[in-house]
Amino acid sequence: MSMTDTIKEMFSSTPEVGSLQDLFLEQLKDVYDAEHRLLDALTEMAEESTNTKLQRGFEKHRTQTETHVTRLESIFEMMGVEPERKTCNAIKGLIAEADEVIEEAEGNVRDAGLIASAQAVEHYEIARYGTLKQWAETLGMREAVKLLDATLKEELATDTSLTELAESTVNPSAFAADLLGKGNTTTARSTSRS
Numbered sequence: 001m002s003m004t005d006t007i008k009e010m011f012s013s014t015p016e017v018g019s020l021q022d023l024f025l026e027q028l029k030d031v032y033d034a035e036h037r038l039l040d041a042l043t044e045m046a047e048e049s050t051n052t053k054l055q056r057g058f059e060k061h062r063t064q065t066e067t068h069v070t071r072l073e074s075i076f077e078m079m080g081v082e083p084e085r086k087t088c089n090a091i092k093g094l095i096a097e098a099d100e101v102i103e104e105a106e107g108n109v110r111d112a113g114l115i116a117s118a119q120a121v122e123h124y125e126i127a128r129y130g131t132l133k134q135w136a137e138t139l140g141m142r143e144a145v146k147l148l149d150a151t152l153k154e155e156l157a158t159d160t161s162l163t164e165l166a167e168s169t170v171n172p173s174a175f176a177a178d179l180l181g182k183g184n185t186t187t188a189r190s191t192s193r194s
């Protein structure tokens with residue numbers, strides 16, 4: 001080995017995430033954190049929505065989210081590691097946007113905004129669980145594939161039912177508020193100023 005190669009070797013370090021399994025574990029920690037944050041967020045979204053069906057939908061998905069957490073814990077266990085949360089900045093941002101909707105809108109308009117926020121969250125989860133499921137398949141983690149697929153299906157079903165509720169009830173009701181001139185006047189005014 002030449003002197004240059006020896007020096008190169010001394011300064012090169014093994015990457016922290018050096019394998020697909022490492023990457024899988026890091027992503028698992030990210031989504032584990034996301035699901036925990038969503039437990040609180042879904043409680044708030046249920047409390048702050050005005051449509052009864054939407055409230056029930058958020059409550060139902062909160063219960064499912066508890067299962068999402070325990071499924072992830074089972075996968076950590078399968079891998080022989082302690083469950084660990086790694087801050088999910090994406091979900092933090094999406095929850096902050098949902099909080100803005102709650103602050104800025106009321107009634108049916110708020111409900112329409114909360115559905116939009118919830119669907120952004122579901123789409124994020126669908127992307128994450130889709131990737132994790134595929135990585136688990138590649139890594140030959142059959143039991144993990146089953147658990148990730150079960151959660152993925154619930155995220156997809158939630159997204160579909162949110163679309164149905166928006167189209168059938170919430171969006172037309174929010175639009176009726178426009179017709180009656182009961183839309184969010186604060187927002188309307190600030191928009192016309194800009």
Ligand SMILES: [Fe+2]
Pocket residue numbers: 035065068125151155
């Ligand atoms: Fe979830």
Ligand SMILES: [Fe+2]
Pocket residue numbers: 061121122125155158
């Ligand atoms: Fe979800």
